[in-house]
Amino acid sequence: MNKMKEIQKALTKKYFEREEEIEGLLVALLAKQHILFIGEPGTGKSMLSAELGKIIQGSNYFQWLLSQFTTPEELFGVLSLKELEQGIYKRNTTGKLPESHFAFLDEIFKANSAILNALLTLINERLFYNNGSPVQTPLFTLVGSSNEYPEEGEGLEALFDRFLLRYEVDYIKDESAFIKLLKGQNQVQLPTMTLTELVMSQLEVEQVTIPDNVYQTLADIRQDLKDEGIRPSDRRFVQSLSLLRAKAYLEGRQNVILSDVEILKHSLWVRPEQKEDVTAIIRDNAVDHNVLKYEERLKEVQELANLLKDTERKVDDQMEVINKLKAIKEEVKDIHLEDQSKIDSLIDFINNEVTGYASAIIDF
Template identity: 65%
Template sequence: MTHQKLQQIKQALNAKFFDRKEEIDALLTALLARQHILFIGPAGTGKSALSSMLGEIVEGSRYFQHLLTPFSTPEELFGVLSLKDLEQGVYKRNISGMLPEAHFAFIDEIFKANSAILNSLLTLINERIYYNNGVPIRSPLMTIVGSSNEYIEEGEGLEALFDRFLLRYEVEYIKETNTFLAMLKQTTSVPVPKLTMDELTFHQQVCERVEISDSIYETLGKIRQQLMDEGIRPSDRRFKQALPILRAQAYLDGRTEVAKADLAILKHALWEQVEQKDKTAEIIIQIAHDSIESFIERVGPEFEEILLKSQNAMVQKTPDARKELSDLLVQGKTLFLEVQAMTRQQPDRAELRNLKEHMHQRLLHMTSMVIGF
């Protein structure tokens, strides 16, 4: 049940799906946080192939997948009516193997859901309950991935369904030519490690214990106020639902506390209408990140001080030197994880990548020092 397996899954998915790093991080984050995610984009961008990995990653889970059309009926998602019960005037569906019994699901063209499907789908997504002949049935559903080629339009009656998806991502075609060519040349299938249901439950439970400091809560309040100043008013419920996402982001990076850089994922969660998306991202990125320069000015000297202390401990060789070296190594790894998180959010900044590489090499050296002491 080690965290290392999550990293192996993440690496394998990035090798399997080209130019989908952000979407893969989001999918694994949603999985750990038991939240739902929406992918918006044209056909042929790999939305369904990536989403179907939920069913393959977790062994022993039940996975449901379906493509909706304007003519879809409730039977396609929730099962056919039981003829035996219907003869006795009981309107009951046979839900075996259908969406209400799934742990994970992918619903393609989800905005094609009509009124006959919508109410049951909303309750299932939000409350994880399906009403079969008026009897509430608890669903094991953890994460639904919805997909659509386009956003909803005003007046379609789909606003509530759209709101049920905490994370919303636009998926585009591969941008870089070299990456596109690498995708074309890929001939071998990339195996993806698997989790058991027990392992997933363990990771989800550990995620719930990731700490959120008062400074992070205060920053969330600042984000909320600035969004409101721009006329963007995400619900209190949406902010509350975002907390497990922040914890999962930190845990996926190997940390036990949410960092400021983790807040950047909220640019995919806190807007209400499409036209608010860019402004929301601008506000969140501006508030959530220290400037790159001030971040490096803070982290760089802290890390160099750790290196200096470790060298002194090696020279002095006091009885407590090994423990001191181990503690310093933990401190160095914690700083490295901060840099790793910032680099993930700002991948184009060379100075961050250089700092990350420098820290990585020095931490390898420190690790060998501790082992060989």
């Protein structure tokens, strides 16, 4: 198991009902993309984001709550008075956003015009203009948070678009999980990794392969979305490839499979009201029909196996069950999965387990 998977498992134990958000956060980190959390105060958005700075040893983490009164100095550093006397407008960025590897900006849509342009450039291009000179920043992932979506016409469309992944975070729903939270039963020792190990993982993510059927699926999704009047940009589709590679890597694979595409339900919508339609379209296209067929046949075999254990059933009825199992065994031989051992195991189950109950009735 790679370190990122260990981190994912530990975070999932610590933060109840946050499986998708945790996966999204780590995928964004591996893909060097940005992620947005939308939800009420007290849903753990800032706590979860702050874990990045603790988990990645040797990294710089920056966190700030924005308001309409936030000044550029708070995010980017104060002007150097010594250089200002010489007419040089240079900021001291030590400990500020331009020098961070990870950042959490709460109420990000309250950014005012004085900091918005600099923020956009830093998020998108990883550049910060200090005294007019571009400075490359080390930023990997910025986590944005807001209690609500930005209103149309507020001039925040470009900022909203910078977040490739977007999640709505709700309060804990399951009562037992809530009680565990109250009892403090979520204390978990989180694994760590070094900044160098993270960079190596990010380089390995870039080597993950995407097969042609996934590219075709993305083209199909794009057309289906277009038919519904939903038009994510071509740039967003291109950027989404990094998410697919990171998702596969997180699962310990060197190639993307069709089910990885489902993570794009958090990426390919333009407006919040499109979320449900986008989710439905992506799920329809991301379904591996071989997997569905295998799961259906597995369920049938399990049900038929239970029937064979019923010693009170008539011989004719048991023979009918055996014939059905024989047909299923031949059918599953033509199902092709990424993990073909599942097919072999199902066939072995039919041959070794189920036929044991039927040996007295028929030569299978």
